Amino acid sequence: MSEAVIECRGVTRRYDDGASVVEVLRGVDLALAAGETLAITGASGSGKSTLLHVLGGLDTPDSGSVLLCGRDLAHASERERARLRNTWLGFVYQFHHLLPEFSALENVAMPLLIARRAAADAAREARAMLERIGLAARLEHRPAELSGGERQRVAIARALVTRPRVLLADEPTGNLDARNATAACDLLLELCAAQQAAVVVVTHDERIAARMQRRLRLEDGRLGPLGATPT
Ligand SMILES: Nc1ncnc2c1ncn2[C@@H]1O[C@H](COP(=O)(O)OP(=O)(O)OP(=O)(O)O)[C@@H](O)[C@H]1O
Numbered sequence: 001m002s003e004a005v006i007e008c009r010g011v012t013r014r015y016d017d018g019a020s021v022v023e024v025l026r027g028v029d030l031a032l033a034a035g036e037t038l039a040i041t042g043a044s045g046s047g048k049s050t051l052l053h054v055l056g057g058l059d060t061p062d063s064g065s066v067l068l069c070g071r072d073l074a075h076a077s078e079r080e081r082a083r084l085r086n087t088w089l090g091f092v093y094q095f096h097h098l099l100p101e102f103s104a105l106e107n108v109a110m111p112l113l114i115a116r117r118a119a120a121d122a123a124r125e126a127r128a129m130l131e132r133i134g135l136a137a138r139l140e141h142r143p144a145e146l147s148g149g150e151r152q153r154v155a156i157a158r159a160l161v162t163r164p165r166v167l168l169a170d171e172p173t174g175n176l177d178a179r180n181a182t183a184a185c186d187l188l189l190e191l192c193a194a195q196q197a198a199v200v201v202v203t204h205d206e207r208i209a210a211r212m213q214r215r216l217r218l219e220d221g222r223l224g225p226l227g228a229t230p231t
């Protein structure tokens with residue numbers, strides 16, 4: 001039996017603004033082994049981003065536990081959480097969030113520098129990553145000088161350059177046309193398979209969801225099988 005690289009048990013999260021309480025997550029259980037891929041779908045406002053933030057230690061559940069490579073993320077200090085995030089997690093968002101004043105090479109090298117790798121090492125690995133994903137001719141381009149598809153590929157490279165155990169992606173292809181969405185998904189799955197990273201991808205795109213080994217739907221604060229209650 002393989003051990004989970006990311007796991008959550010009984011996770012709840014509510015927002016209380018004084019006037020009203022929104023129970024977004026009402027007891028979410030989930031476990032992924034190395035190399036496993038999962039798509040999460042659900043209506044707008046169903047809590048998909050909230051769940052990803054909790055899984056990634058960017059938000060704290062009201063109750064329940066989140067284990068990242070066996071470490072309790074939900075109860076770790078802010079400092080420890082940041083360290084665990086930098087070591088074990090990669091994030092990809094709908095919008096690339098690349099730093100506009102830095103080149104593709106510098107953007108991809110950044111997480112390695114933050115992890116205190118030597119500058120020469122970081123540059124070498126970032127270059128190898130960009131060459132691998134077909135952007136060898138774009139190393140010195142800034143985000144504004146790249147196409148939308150290229151920008152998202154750079155964002156994927158940046159998320160995976162540190163060889164995280166888990167990649168969390170929130171609508172990673174939501175801003176791309178069908179052809180670029182397929183290319184970005186191919187790239188993400190290929191790199192994650194090579195590194196045996198587990199993947200959790202939130203997506204509205206049926207074709208992207210269909211590429212993942214497992215598919216779950218977030219509804220009424222809980223994760224369930226896809227298409228259980230068609231309305
Ligand atoms: N900081 C916050 N304060 C109060 N309510 C919030 C906050 N963040 C999210 N919510 C509410 O929690 C619910 C879930 O939001 P979330 O962003 O997780 O949904 P989502 O499934 O990612 O939606 P979308 O598909 O539109 O991205 C929504 O009703 C939202 O209004």
Ligand SMILES: [Mg+2]
Binds near residue numbers: 049170
């Ligand atoms: Mg969202």
